[in-house]
Amino acid sequence: MKNRAIVLFAVVTLLPASMLGMTRSRSRAAKSKPAHLKATRASRQRLRLARLRALILASPVHGTRESLLHQNQMITEEQLERIQTDDELQQLILAESLVRLPETRDLGVAQNLPEERRYCRPWTRDFVVDFAHERWEKFRRPTLVTSAVRTAEFQHKLMRYNHNAAAESGELASPHLSGATIDIGKRGMSRAEIKWARDYLLALQNQGFLDVEEEFRQSVFHISVYRRYDTLGADVSLADASAVPAEAAPKPAAALPAVPDPPRN
Known part of the structure; x- marks a missing residue:
């Protein structure tokens, strides 16, 4: 009984430290996650805008x-x-x-x-x-x-x-x-x-x-x-x-923009 009591006491004593360690690990992960997501979102936005500009430039x-x-x-x-x-x-x-x-x-x-x-x-x-x-x-x-x-x-x-x-x-x-x-x-x-x-x-x-x-x-x-x-x-x-002949000279295609199309809707 004495040995079991000692073991139980040791488990109870160590449990908070273990949980605290898990909490700290999760806390570190939580702190690093937003920065990682922010970098990912920024890179995705750059890629998205690059593709958008490419699409616009490709359209006559x-x-x-x-x-x-x-x-x-x-x-x-x-x-x-x-x-x-x-x-x-x-x-x-x-x-x-x-x-x-x-x-x-x-x-x-x-x-x-x-x-x-x-x-x-x-x-x-x-x-x-x-x-x-x-x-x-x-x-x-x-x-x-x-x-x-x-x-x-x-x-x-x-x-x-x-x-x-x-x-x-x-x-x-x-x-x-x-x-x-x-x-x-x-x-x-x-x-x-x-x-x-x-x-x-x-x-x-x-x-x-x-x-x-x-x-x-x-x-x-x-x-x-x-x-x-x-x-x-x-x-x-x-x-x-x-x-069909046009009543006026055909309107030439406009110059290609370097940025996405302006507001019009």
């Missing part, structure tokens, strides 16, 4: 400040309203100045897009219907519109949590306020589809029918369509579009 239709300025200039030239409120939006819908985006086998609208913002200008609708048809014929894949008309009120709210969002007013305001601009989602597109879309959109941009900006943070093609698109007709293919 990446966004630039000059492109956003041109889109706003075209809105002014075409005398389009920059929609401020939901009441103004409803008035334009009732007047059929804005038309609803169709939903078909070829073309869909993002489920999270509210009913009142599933509208655009008639020529923009014609463009996206044509784009979706051509894409379906080539790849048997539907096209998804992720954004269309917006109001200045909505854009102001968007700026609060999306630092990449364009302003609700001024020369760099979001072109979505005109109703002539849509975003087409890139998620799920193969490399072949993205290349095809770039070529398709660039051909129309060079003829002055639209301006396109490929975005990478939101993974969309941001497209402002101009009234001239009506001259093509709803059933003219890209090959025919390339043969």
